[in-house]
Amino acid sequence: MESFMLPLGIWPTPAPPPSSSPYQRVVFISFDGMHQFDLERIIAQNSSSNFAKIAAGGIMYSNTRTSSPSDSLPATASIFTGAAPRTHGIFWEQMWDRSLYTGGTNCEGPVGGLCDYSEACDLNNTLLSGGNGFNLTYLPHQKTSWGACQPVLPHDFLLVNTIFEVGRGNGIYTAYADKHLSYEFVNGPSGTGLSEGYFPEIASVANTLRAQQAWDDLHWSALKNWTLGQYLNGTENPAGGPSLYAANFQAITWAQQNAGYLNAAGTPNASLAQAFATADERLGTFLNVLESSGKLNSTLVLVGSKQGQGPINPHTLQVLNPNAVMNGAGVPVAFFNGEDGGIMYLKNSSDSAKAKSNLLADKKLGISWILAGDEVQAAGFGSPTLNSRTPDLVIGVKTGILWNDGFEFEDHGGFAAQDLNVPLLAYSPGLSSKGMTVSQMVSTRSIASSMLQALGLPTSQLQGYALGEAPLLPSLFDTA
Numbered sequence: 182m183e184s185f186m187l188p189l190g191i192w193p194t195p196a197p198p199p200s201s202s203p204y205q206r207v208v209f210i211s212f213d214g215m216h217q218f219d220l221e222r223i224i225a226q227n228s229s230s231n232f233a234k235i236a237a238g239g240i241m242y243s244n245t246r247t248s249s250p251s252d253s254l255p256a257t258a259s260i261f262t263g264a265a266p267r268t269h270g271i272f273w274e275q276m277w278d279r280s281l282y283t284g285g286t287n288c289e290g291p292v293g294g295l296c297d298y299s300e301a302c303d304l305n306n307t308l309l310s311g312g313n314g315f316n317l318t319y320l321p322h323q324k325t326s327w328g329a330c331q332p333v334l335p336h337d338f339l340l341v342n343t344i345f346e347v348g349r350g351n352g353i354y355t356a357y358a359d360k361h362l363s364y365e366f367v368n369g370p371s372g373t374g375l376s377e378g379y380f381p382e383i384a385s386v387a388n389t390l391r392a393q394q395a396w397d398d399l400h401w402s403a404l405k406n407w408t409l410g411q412y413l414n415g416t417e418n419p420a421g422g423p424s425l426y427a428a429n430f431q432a433i434t435w436a437q438q439n440a441g442y443l444n445a446a447g448t449p450n451a452s453l454a455q456a457f458a459t460a461d462e463r464l465g466t467f468l469n470v471l472e473s474s475g476k477l478n479s480t481l482v483l484v485g486s487k488q489g490q491g492p493i494n495p496h497t498l499q500v501l502n503p504n505a506v507m508n509g510a511g512v513p514v515a516f517f518n519g520e521d522g523g524i525m526y527l528k529n530s531s532d533s534a535k536a537k538s539n540l541l542a543d544k545k546l547g548i549s550w551i552l553a554g555d556e557v558q559a560a561g562f563g564s565p566t567l568n569s570r571t572p573d574l575v576i577g578v579k580t581g582i583l584w585n586d587g588f589e590f591e592d593h594g595g596f597a598a599q600d601l602n603v604p605l606l607a608y609s610p611g612l613s614s615k616g617m618t619v620s621q622m623v624s625t626r627s628i629a630s631s632m633l634q635a636l637g638l639p640t641s642q643l644q645g646y647a648l649g650e651a652p653l654l655p656s657l658f659d660t661a
Contacts, residue, residue: 202637203658204609205479208404209260209427209628210467212460212604213253214434214593215486217243218447220604223457231465232606235484237616239608240656244622246601247488249561250524250575252594254298254366256487256625257359261343261367261427263629263643263651267563270340270570273594274299274363277516277526280569281333284319288330293515293528296321298335298363300384311362311382335366336374341644343367344629345374348425351638354418356407358400358428376423379403379413383431390452393435394459400428401463405470424636429487430463432456434593437490441590445494477610481635483628484606490591491521491599497581500588501547506576509546511539519584522595524572530554530565533573540576547582551575607631607657614656626651634658 220241224233248259248266254274255266262269275297283294302319304312320332345355346369354376357367360383368374379400386396406415410422433456440452449457464484471477492498507517510525512532517525527536537553540546552575558564563571577596578584585592593600603625630640630651635658645651 202635204481204635206408206422206424206426206476207481207483207632207635208408209483209485209632210404210464211260211427211429211485211487212433213429213431213487214437214490214591215457215460215604216447216489216599217245217602217604219449219457220606222447223461227461231461231468232484235464235468235482235606235608238610239482239606239612239616240614240654241618242605242607242623242654243618243620245485245603245605245625246622247486247603247625249596249601250522250594251488251596251600252518252520253360253487254363257364257367257429258339259624259626260487260628261345261357262339262341262369263344263626263645264341264648265561265626265650267561267568267571268341268645268648268650270338271298271366272524272562272570272572273518275301275516275518276524276570277572278321278570279526281321281323282330284316284321284332286322288322288324293526294321295516296333296338298338298361298366300361300363300382302335303362303382303384306382306384309381309385311380311385315362334372335363336368336370336372339366339370341369342371342642343369343374344425344632344643345369346371347633347638347642348636349374349376350642353425353636353638354420354423356403356413356423356426358403360429360431376420377407377413379428388439390432390436390439390456393432394456397430397432397459397463400430401467404428404467408467408470408476409474425632430460433460434490437591438589441495442493444496447493480609481632482608483632484604484608485625485628486603487625488593489598489600489603490593491595491597492581492583492591493599494581495590498583498590499547499581500583500585501545503584503586506540506546506548506584509540509543510536510574512536518594519576519578520592520594521583521597521600522578523576523584525574525576527573530573533565536574540574547579547584548576549579550577605654607654612657613659617656619655621655623654624651627654631657 300306436453436456440450513528533553
């Protein structure tokens, strides 16, 4: 276990939020992989569940959409920058940048390189600590204006600031926990947005539900200690703990991938049902920590998911080799990444139309639709010509299709409802809109601006909000 602590003195001395702020702390909890239909099923089947309790005492945003693509890294970036992938610059954990160089090339040869911010960039991803650092040789590299070749750290890769940078810049103590060392990117371009970060490597954990839940418990412990005004290790924090913090949990997404659902209606397999039940139990324990410490009434709790997963129906599942998609393009491919949807970068962007035609002609690939060239920009992904990270092709799959080298029941990254329609609940005892369901479509990008607003921090300092990509969540700040 490794806690990445920043040197003291970089930012103003941490202080409570302004006295005029609606809340003294705000926390976001992500049950990765969870769908809105999962939340609705849990509430319908168990009205005494903790999910049901906070829905009854809070606001449910029943038509929430995560980022597109819905891979975990861009989804996380959108939540904490309030920006879309075309703006924050992250399209997948493994992607391509036409302006960078693949690690190990010494910035020599043709420009354009792999940007892999998965566990592969750890020094040692078999250890829970990830080896306490990055393999700098493996990271993508950039050539500086003075001719040096230097690695691009995860936070350097992000193009806009995060809520954690806004918080620290205004004297707020911040904290975050996630699954890979690379998720330190939420520090933002400054590299210093987090007062405290915790990134135990999920790839080092045994491939069992019990082990995944034990990993989740590390994050629950972090949330508990932070809430009690302690550092991650449980010692007293003179700053009183974070006012702006968040964490993700992995057991549900693991159970979806390794056990799945029983049918198209989304009835969970026994392992997945257990993962949901444990998540509900742990959520209740965390709420009890807030209440017993006298902090529940002054805390805004946001509960949701970074992304969904699919396919849902195991009876129509087809797992196909992603290499067939690369080969099917019929033109030189720089990089392709696909799971239940995909993105493709070509060595020559002018081949986009030809690649699209070839791929759609091969019915064995499971492709439903493809955006190419100007269609990519028109759909809101940015211009492949002007944006070095925007893919040349954006690819949607047919229902039931999953591209994977091995076998999984589900994965994420795609563009269908199974990926995009995630739950989002806002809860605090003092909310004036108790039990409300907001059915209008909202984006997970709005979590960013709403977390800042909850603490009375200037949303205008968040670039995603200033660009108009992160409006506040509706009804959340209504007064009685």
